[in-house]
Amino acid sequence: MKREYFSSFKQERRTGESRSGSCTALVDARFLIWLAQQNANGAVGESINRQGLIGLLSHAMAQAGLDVDLRRVYWYTDRADGMVLDDQIVRWVQSHDVDGGASMLRALGQDLTELAHQHACDHVLIATDDERFLSDIDAAQLCGVSVHLLADESARNMPQMMRSDPGWGRVLSQADRRVVVNAQFLAEMLQGKLPAGLSIAPTASVENLEEVRQIITEVITAWWQDEPEDLREDLRDALQVSRGVPQEVDRQLLLRMRQRLTRALSLNEKKLLREVLRSVVFGSASAGNPAATSSDFPVDIDG
Template sequence: MKRDFSPQDNRTERRFGEHRGGSCIALIDGRFLMWLAQQGATGATGESVNRQGLLNLLSIALSQSGLDVDLRRIYWYSDRPDGLVLDDQIVRLVQTHDADGGASLIRSLGHDLKQLAQQHACDHVLVASDDERFLALIDDAQLGGLSVHILADESARNMPQMVRTDPGWARLLAQADRRVVVNSQVLADMLQGKLPVGMGLTVEDVEELRQSMHEVITAWWADEPEDLREDLRDALQVSRGIPQEVDRQLLLRMRQRLTRALSLPEKKMLRETLRAVVAEPAPHATPALVGLPPDTDD
């Protein structure tokens, strides 16, 4: 008998841990992030914070958690101005935790989370805080259709242990749609401005990734007909944007190569590599020798 698939059947087809897309806003408690960086990291993180690599680092952490999202903006909640004015980052000044026990942070971050949910301003929110008082606020946002994820260190990979050692933090993590894990040492290095590149990767990792991108793009480029190559060359001379169909093809090939989605900075690197490959001069064919008799064996 032929089965009639209903919408409910389609929902059950969804695979556990699949990649999800959409837009994302990050709500980051600066005090908590400093604490997170100290977990398992060698060396003190100090009092000063360098947020310049934060957006790229969080983009990679989201991607590695199966969230192929566009991290559009970071809200940074802190009790001290750091003097940094960075693109796509907005500072919210709150009172010190010692002064009010975190009540100012709860009001400010909680208000922003509620507004994002009510205005349907994004698809995902990444929260960096371990305050259990956010539990009800996160639940309300999720009931409104927002996916809420929580930033954590490697200890979140062992939830049974977390339940025993820090039950309040475990309850908050369990409420999240996904737990976005960041390496404590990499986070500490980023906050101190020690990362060699702005992607949260070592120089060796970046070069290996760039080489993989070049191989994938070169193989794709070699298979393209010459007329389509010319069209793409012309398009890139007119605009910095990559045609959507080309972009989708290359993103899919890189996902298959890496078995994961690319983060936002990695996507930018892929597009820069494509432009470099397209701009390379075409190899000249060896001219035919006209009028010479064919070689004959003696």
């Protein structure tokens, strides 16, 4: 039997704290507004603008050492905002004033359980302070999912947190990582003060996408040339039967790009990396077979 690509793949050294993989975010809208009100300068109302949400959460996770692909946000709310946004799913729940958060607890808990049981992602980011989620978080972690909690700056001092708010402290202490978001920045995003579609990411040393494409191509080409032919064949087979890139390959290339650019790739740059990978892999294959071209194979556009 032909061995799987991963089985003989030499994994990259993991001496740092950075972790990668796919991620889904479960966000309690009421909690996010409360979080924005903490230490923010100026009044924060109840209006919500979600257009910069994925960028902001991705940035906060990167700051926590999580170089993840945030693929989808589930938004739990009792208020219609009229927005239909890519990669964001609205879950309608009753007002917290009506049922004390019971319907939100049920909806978010069910989604977390399903994600964990289906192994649908490597990481889940949760934005809520409800202590009743402790058992759901623990069960998801036992299924192998890394569960992270969104928090404000107070989470940087957990001993103080346990004294001042023990319930919230217990929830945060259960998390694999506490993802700290700047309250003022969050408040501005919720009020729509950031440009629509803004991708919030660390300042890049290379800002032109074509320059990034060139660097990605150089990195992938050098990596591909160093791979033995049997592993090349395994990867070609894997890419032909799946739209996704094998996880260990993805992780190694993301790490190499982080080292080259001294920053994590943005979501669009990650998609570009996977597009270039397919081009290099199948372009190399077509060199010995003129009938085969990269256009014969699907392009990974879903991340």
